[in-house]
Amino acid sequence: MTVLEFENVTFSYCRKRFLEQMSFSLAGGELVGLMGPNGAGKSTILKLAAGLLSPQNGNVLIGNKPIRSYNGKERARLVAYLPQILDLQTPFRVGELVRMGSYPQDGSHALSVDEALHIVGLQGKVHTHLAELSGGEQRRAYIAMTLVQGARVLLLDEPLASLDIKYQFDLYRLLKEIAREKGVSVLMSLHDIGMGAILDRLLLAKAGRLVINGEPGIVLTDERVQDAFDLRESISLYLATNQSVCRTLAVACLKDS
Numbered sequence: 001m002t003v004l005e006f007e008n009v010t011f012s013y014c015r016k017r018f019l020e021q022m023s024f025s026l027a028g029g030e031l032v033g034l035m036g037p038n039g040a041g042k043s044t045i046l047k048l049a050a051g052l053l054s055p056q057n058g059n060v061l062i063g064n065k066p067i068r069s070y071n072g073k074e075r076a077r078l079v080a081y082l083p084q085i086l087d088l089q090t091p092f093r094v095g096e097l098v099r100m101g102s103y104p105q106d107g108s109h110a111l112s113v114d115e116a117l118h119i120v121g122l123q124g125k126v127h128t129h130l131a132e133l134s135g136g137e138q139r140r141a142y143i144a145m146t147l148v149q150g151a152r153v154l155l156l157d158e159p160l161a162s163l164d165i166k167y168q169f170d171l172y173r174l175l176k177e178i179a180r181e182k183g184v185s186v187l188m189s190l191h192d193i194g195m196g197a198i199l200d201r202l203l204l205a206k207a208g209r210l211v212i213n214g215e216p217g218i219v220l221t222d223e224r225v226q227d228a229f230d231l232r233e234s235i236s237l238y239l240a241t242n243q244s245v246c247r248t249l250a251v252a253c254l255k256d257s
Contacts, residue, residue, distance in 0.1 A: 006059075041205055
């Protein structure tokens with residue numbers, strides 16, 4: 001069942017076109033990656049999906065209704081959004097932060113604070129201050145807050161950025177479990193081809209347009225990656241003879257993570 005849909009969405013900032021007739025959908029329980037070079041429109045897509053921005057043309061639909069037709073509290077029950085840059089200096093304990101997610105649920109949130117903390121592996125940190133957590137643990141705390149929120153769609157902007165490879169895979173396994181067991185749809189922007197290759201589906205964007213939408217094996221071909229990331233001229237600096245572009249970049253991403 002489709003839970004999130006973009007119908008020919010066009011968006012501009014100050015008359016500059018950022019998205020052009022963008023169309024795609026998410027089904028329940030899918031883990032989907034949003035990929036593309038800087039300036040492709042990934043963050044804008046997520047903000048539109050969260051209802052933080054409104055398209056000039058087209059529709060963003062949640063449950064077959066325009067997302068802007070819901071009031072703030074109703075929208076928070078349906079969609080949870082985590083930006084790339086989180087406020088990690090807030091003077092809250094982990095349990096206090098996570099409990100904030102229950103606000104839109106009118107006392108009937110999907111999970112208790114303890115249940116959400118157990119899912120993300122922070123069950124022993126309820127009284128710990130956020131500032132005392134590692135970067136990976138802090139992101140897990142924010143994800144626990146969204147679980148208590150009980151939204152049907154989870155939107156994550158670069159959740160793997162600047163995190164070591166162990167946490168990247170821990171977060172992937174966590175999101176996979178949430179999607180499968182809770183039926184939550186996850187749309188996350190990312191740069192690492194190595195991680196993108198293991199998601200259910202990928203959306204590859206460039207210059208505000210959707211280049212292709214499909215399974216990773218279909219999207220991450222050498223030709224498409226070179227075209228999307230403008231690697232035609234520079235890729236020879238990194239490739240060994242007869243080596244795949246995608247394989248080279250995937251290994252480089254994993255080594256740098």
